[in-house]
Amino acid sequence: MVTKNAHQLGTWPTAKSLAWCGQVFVALTLVWIALNGFEGLYAGVPAAFAAAALGTLYARGQPYPWHPLRWLVFAGFFLLESVKGGTDVAWRALHPALKIEPEFQPYDIELPPGLPTTLLTSLVSLLPGTLSVRLFEHEHVLNVHALTPSAIDSVRRLERMLGWVFGAPRPNP
Amino acid sequence: MADLGLYVFAAALLFGIGVYGLIVARHLMRKLFAINIMGNAIFILMVTAARPLDGAPDPVPQALVLTGIVIAVSATAFALALMVRLHRETGQVSLSADNESGGDDG
Amino acid sequence: MMDVALPAVAVFLLLNLVAGMLRVYRGPTLADRMLAALLFSTTTVAILLLxxxxxxxxxxxxxxxxxxxxxxxxxxxxxxxxxxxxxxxT
Amino acid sequence: MMALLLDGLIVLALVSLAVQAISGRSLFRGIIHFVVFGLTMALAWARIGAPDLAMAEAAIGAGLTGALMMVAYRRLVAQGDNHSPRAPAQKSRLAIPIAVGSGLLVGVIGLGALLADNPPGEAGLIVLETLPEYGLGNAITGVLLLFRGLDTLLEIAVLLTALLAARALAGTGDSSATARTQHPETPLVGALLAVVIPLTILVAVHLLRAGTHETGGAFQAGAVLAAAGVLLVLSGRVSRTDTAGPLVRLGILAGLSAFILIGLMPLLYGEALLTLPGMWSIYLIETAMMVSIAAALILLFADAGGLKRDRRG
Amino acid sequence: MTAEALSLIVFLPLLAACVIVAAPGLSALSVRLGLIPLPLLLLAPTLEVLDQGTYRMALAGHNSPLGIEWALDPLSLLMLWLNTGITILVSLHASYGFPPASEAGRRFWPLWLILFASMNALVLSADLFNLYVTLELVTLAAIGLITVEGKPLALRAGMRYLLLALLASLLYLLGVGLLYGQTGTLDLYLIAERIEISWLPVTALSLMIVGLLIKSAIFPLHAWLPAAHGNAPGPVSAILSAVVVKVSVYMIWRLWFWTAADWDLEAVALLLGLLGGAAILYGSLAALVQVRLKMIIAYSTVAQLGYLLLVFPLAGNLAFKAAVYQMLSHGLAKAAMFLAAANILHAIGTDRLRRLAGIDQRMPLDVFALALAGVSIMGLPPSGGFLAKWLFLEAAWEQQAWGWLVLVAFGGLLAAAYLFRVLAVVCLHPRRRLGQRSRRRSPTPASWAALLLAIGAILAGFFSAPVLDLITAGLPPGLGSR
Amino acid sequence: MSVEEGIALLFLLAGCAFYLAGTIGLLRFPDVFCRLHALTKADNVGLGLVCVGLALLSGQARVASMLLLIWLVGLLAATVSAHLIARHAYERDAPPEHEGPS
Structure with missing residues (x-):
């Protein structure tokens, strides 16, 4: 368990990994406060630091861009969409006629690869009527399982939203 | 705290099921399930056999059960490793077919 | 009131879970059986919180x-x- | 009323899951049922009023057991196991009577013990009385470390023994038949790990610290930490060859050796064996035990699964 | 002094095991450090017991209703000596089969040391749950040692042993839980004071005893033993037969004669005695038809363990002395036999009986050890086994229990039969040249280890007086009067 | 019963409804992908609503933040699990070397 992931360690420490470590550290400190309140911080801060460092070593993510306001808006959007998603699927399941026309649809991702694509891939499954199945072509094509042919629109909305959060979207070729 | 009688009843059923599984199952992994199920039944009984203190189960049997859980996990993990190795050597995952005294090298 | 409502909700979720376990029996693929395990963990979380x-x-x-x-x-x-x-x- | 219904349902679920785990047609289904059985046990412990046990069962049942069984299963499959998982049950006419008889016996004993008019357990009373003197809030941690430390010490030794025995098994013979495992190569797994691994470590430390005054303790924390390690092994970030380093070996031994050495210390100044000299030693031993438990469980997992990084991509 | 010595007796081997795992380079040294000081460490407790009788030690400063206590009385002292002596001599043998510095040795020795330490801890413990934990440790370490070489037969035997042992521990654990619920303590001496006889504690005790009977492989729960002992590596077979199965019998004695001292359970005692008798007959007959030397010795263990149960129906001073003496002398003799068999197996690559003809010329030391140990197993004078069986006969005679008397005598005859069968093949078989095709020679110290143990088994017949005095000093409370 | 309790109860009941819908979807939908839709979306909304209800009921910020944390981690675990299972099922139907959506 000592050394692993040459592809990660080789580029270590970079500004990116330090930024990730910092973000995780802050988030974990907040979690600690949520778990324990303020009294145990003498243990919580080192623990958060150790966890962030180990996490950076073994399971590094990519740092999130610092746009608190945009993230807040995004959170609101996502919350709404996922509730819509839940309601939608609940309605379809309860409907006596079982109104679904499932099909696989390829979706061309316009977002840059990396964190934005990852977020898209994972959040798609919570949107109304869509489920991410597999990434193809170096993360440029996402195979989406849609309950209705029109459901793919919600992926487009999410992509636009994510593009806004991460700055400008990749220009269309 | 719940009605402990119900859980004693559950423990009895689980123990019986475990015994049945231990006898009937061929696959070693199922035998391990059975033993673990019996173990859980006995853990429940250990906690319920002592009278509660201050509305919570007696801490001593709880600590004993915690130790018991660790031991059960260790033994199960070792048994799985043993099963995998046995399968690699003999292609079998049960103990039924055997002539154990046969081999030349002891 | 809440002393009845909370366990009642938990009971409902548990019944729901039992119904979901039907999926394990029916299968037909291994993936379907896994679904039931997923259902189990989300439901159990809610029950534990209750x-x-x-x-x-x-x-x-x-x-x-x-x-x-x-x-x-x-x-x-x-x-x-x-x-x-x-x-x-299968 | 509702409580009774809830308990009844939990019991029903336990029993039917147990039946399915040992009898169903396919072994894979059995594994799922067994895992779910373990999780239901966590609910049962919660209802019985033993949150520590619920937590231990959750950490073990939700994380380790399932993964352990699953990788063992997949190794059997990879080793060319075509027939045996479905090996028919042994026909035994005695099985049902024996099972019913032993179940009845256990039920009668259990009810007898439950209904017997025993005085409250004296040992338990002593624990609750003397615990505040030590500044501990969690009676179970108190029993495990202060009052009955030898049990805990030997329990760590059991874990170590299981590990050594399993390693010996995995280490001999040819290992060409180890499972060709496929690690999911999707960025989502990376994202999951990036969140869950740090969080697990933090929660483990939290449980360790909480163990002295509320629910938690070294074992629960170690099991949670082990789950993080299992995730890393499963996703191919850590492979078996990485688990032989000297640091790992020290980690495995930390708990046992720290406990023994600190336990022997009081003999030097004329106190009883295993008397813990103050809170610092409790924290030290708990931390060392957490590390050991985690390391041992991860290695046991890696050995049972015989994991190797798949080099195909 | 005694407290320190006892602590080290348990923890020194454990620490040595840790060192081997942590620093494989130091394994040879730590094996020595973990084993050789042990007899010296035992001196202080021995003097203490000779002086004071019983020594109790509360761990962590918490005594019995809650804490764990160690109790050292003459019986546990004898067990400590038995374990230490046999383990060290067998270790001498094992250090050739599994050189500490080798890859195999690094797998073997930590488990070996843990097994040793855990048996010491078990013998000392006076706490029912602590006994459970130590028993699990003993079992897991023993199975790990059985399967350490990864041979298919050993793997299968280990698996069967493991499943049965887990079942057995569960039964024991259930009993422990019930007794705690009844008495609020886990101390086996304190429980004796607190509990009155009623169906619940009796059931609890029965469950525990059944579990322990499985672990000590008493007929008809012996199914796992022959395969496990017959297929394990040589030194492991030796320690398994000589000590490991004995410690669970020791626990039964503790429960029976101490915890349940005042209970009147004649029917159960008779049942246990009958099981013992059946074990003697079945084990001996099965040994007669085996084709492999190690399997013969393993079945002989099944038979000889039966004697240890005769103490229940013959309850009394003499019978207890006889049983303890049987435990000691059988331990020595059986360890010697398994070591000699391991040497033979090593030399000619098989232990099939018909291939052993003429081996005595090639390996005189080992065959001599086998024969000497056989003398003790058969109960011929002047061996330790003879003394044990003689005491049994005396006890049966005194109580006019003719059935048991005949059984003990007949058991000795059967033992003579299966052992002479071996010796006849080895020394008198017409096709003597077959055994000459020896592949390797065992290193001489390995043979000497076997011979020393065998000589010990014989000497036990000569120097019995101090040991018998010690046993008498430590007779269980219920028996002293009878 | 106070107003907060009433509102909390409403949330709990709504959560139950979503759980129920998820299970019905799990049983009714024709294949594993559709079932995953039901399970992932409905159950997580259900869990969210239960969390909101319980947070209202307890009225403590710490409990509420704890519940939020649980919900978020649950979301993440559910989406990743759904993706992994869907991909597994997809690759089982299509041969693994098949690159590109059908």
Whole structure:
């Protein structure tokens, strides 16, 4: 368990990994406060630091861009969409006629690869009527399982939203 | 705290099921399930056999059960490793077919 | 009121869960069986949270947190299964 | 009323899951049922009023057991196991009578013990009385470390023994038949790990610290930490060859050796064996035990699964 | 002094095991450090017991209703000596089969040391749950040692042993839980004071005893033993037969004669005695038809363990002395036999009886050890086994229990039969040249280890007086009067 | 019963409804992908609603933040599990070397 992931360690420490470590550290400190309140911080801060460092070593993510306001808006959007998603699927399941026309649809991702694509891939499954199945072509094509042919629109909305959060979207070729 | 009688009843059923599984199952992994199920039944009984203190189960049997859980996990993990190795050597995952005294090298 | 409502909700969720377990029996693929395990972990989390409130046992929230954190292990272990492994009961 | 219904449902679920785990047609289904059985046990412990046990069962049942069984299963499959998982049950006419008889016996004993008019357990009373003197809030941690430390010490030794025995098994013979495992190569797994791994470590430390005054303790924390390690192994970030380093070996031994050495210390100044000299030693031993438990469980997992990084991509 | 010595007796081997795992380079040294000081460490407790009788030690400063206590009385002292002596001599043998510095040795020795330490801890413990934990440790370490070489037969035997042992521990654990619920303590001496006889504690005790009977492989729960002992590596077979199965019998004695001292359970005692008798007959007959030397010795263990149960129906001073003496002398003799068999197996690559003809010329030391140990197993004078059986006969005679008397005598005859069968093949078989095709020679110290143990088994017949005095000093409370 | 309790109860009941819908979807939908839709979306909304209800009921910020944390981690675990299972099922139907959506 000592050394692993040459592809990660080789580029270590970079500004990116330090930024990730910092973000995780802050988030974990907040979690600690949520778990324990303020009294145990003498243990919580080192623990958060150790966890962030180990996490950076073994399971590094990519740092999130610092746009608190945009993230807040995004959170609101996502919350709404996922509730819509839940309601939608609940309605379809309860409907006596079982109104679904499932099909696989390829979706061309316009977002840059990396964190934005990852977020898209994972959040798609919570949107109304869509489920991410597999990434193809170096993360440029996402195979989406849609309950209705029109459901793919919600992926487009999410992509636009994510593009806004991460700055400008990749220009269309 | 719940009605402990119900859980004693559950423990009895689980123990019986475990015994049945231990006898009937061929696959070693199922035998391990059975033993673990019996173990859980006995853990429940250990906690319920002592009278509660201050509305919570007696801490001593709880600590004993915690130790018991660790031991059960260790033994199960070792048994799985043993099963995998046995399968690699003999292609079998049960103990039924055997002539154990046969081999030349002891 | 809440002393009845909370366990009642938990009972409902548990019944719901039992219904969901039908999926394990029906299958037909291994993936379907895994679904039931997923259903189980989300439902159990909710039940634990209800119990934590109802039985005034805050520790159960930590148990629930463990459940959600560790739920993905099973899925990860599952997808590592060789693909030709699942023909046994399709 | 509702409580009774809830308990009844939990019991029903336990029993039917147990039946399915040992009898169903396919072994894979059995594994799922067994895992779910373990999780239901966590609910049962919560209802019985033992949150520590619920937590231990959750950490073990939700994380380790399932993964352990699953990788063992997949190794059997990879080793060319075509027939045996479905090996028919042994026909035994005695099985049902024996099972019913032993179940009845256990039920009668259990009810007898439950209904017997025993005085409250004296040992338990002593624990509750003397615990405040030590500044501990969690009676179970108190029993495990202060009052009955030898049990805990030997329990760590059991874990170590299981590990050594399993390693010996995995280490001999040819290992060409180890499972060809496929690690999910999707960025989502990376994202999951990036969140869950740090969080698990933090929660483990939290449980360790909480163990002295509320629910938690070294074992629960170690199991949670082990789950993080299992995730890393499963996703191919850590492979078996990485688990032989000297640091790992020290980690495995930390708990046992720290406990023994600190336990022997009081003999030097004329106190009883295993008397813990103050809170610092409790924290030290708990931390060392957490590390050991985690390391041992991860390695046991890696050995049972015989994991190797798949080099195909 | 005694407290320190006892602590080290348990923890020194454990620490040595840790060192081997942590620093494989130091394994040879730590094996020595973990084993050789032990006899010296035992001196202080021995003097203490000779002086004071019983020594109790509360761990962590918490005594019995809650804490764990160690109790050292003459019986546990004898067990400590038995374990230490046999383990060290067998270790001498094992250090050739599994050189500490080798890859195999690094797998073997930590488990070996843990097994040793855990048996010491078990013998000392006076706490029912602590006994459970130590028993699990003993079992897991023993199975790990059985399967350490990864041979298919050993793997299968280990698996069967493991499943049965887990079942057995569960039964024991259930009993422990019930007794705690009844008495609020886990101390086996304190429980004796607190509990009155009623169906619940009796059931609890029965469950525990059944579990322990499985672990000590008493007929008809012996199914796992022959395969496990017959297929394990040589030194492991030796320690398994000589000590490991004995410690669970020791626990039964503790429960029976101490915890349940005042209970009147004649029917159960008779049942246990009958099981013992059946074990003697079945084990001996099965040994007669085996084709492999190690399997013969393993079945002989099944038979000889039966004697240890005769103490229940013959309850009394003499019978207890006889049983303890049987435990000691059988331990020595059986360890010697397994070591000699391991040497033979090593030399000619098989232990099939018909291939052993003429081996005595090639390996005189080992065959001599086998024969000497056989003398003790058969109960011929002047061996330790003879003394044990003589005491049994005396006890049966005194109580006019003719059935048991005949059984003990007949058991000795059967033992003579299966052992002479071996010796006849080895020394008198017409096709003597077959055994000459020896592949390797065992290193001489390995043979000497076997011979020393065998000589010990014989000497036990000569120097019996101090040991018998010690046993008498430590007779269980219920028996002293009878 | 106070107003907060009433509102909390409403949330709990709504959560139950979503759980129920998820299970019905799990049983009714024709294949594993559709079932995953039901399970992932409905159950997580259900869990969210239960969390909101319980947070209202307890009225403590710490409990609420704990519940939020549980919900978020649950979301993440659910989406990743859904993706992994869907991909596994997809690759089982299509041969693994098949690159590109059908």
């Amino acid at each position: 119990m934590a409130e109802w039985m005034a046992m805050p520790a159960l929230r930590h148990v629930a947190l463990l459940f959600v954190m560790l739920a993905s292990i099973l899925s990860l272990a599952f997808v590592g299964l060789p693909r030709d492994a699942d023909e046994e009961d």
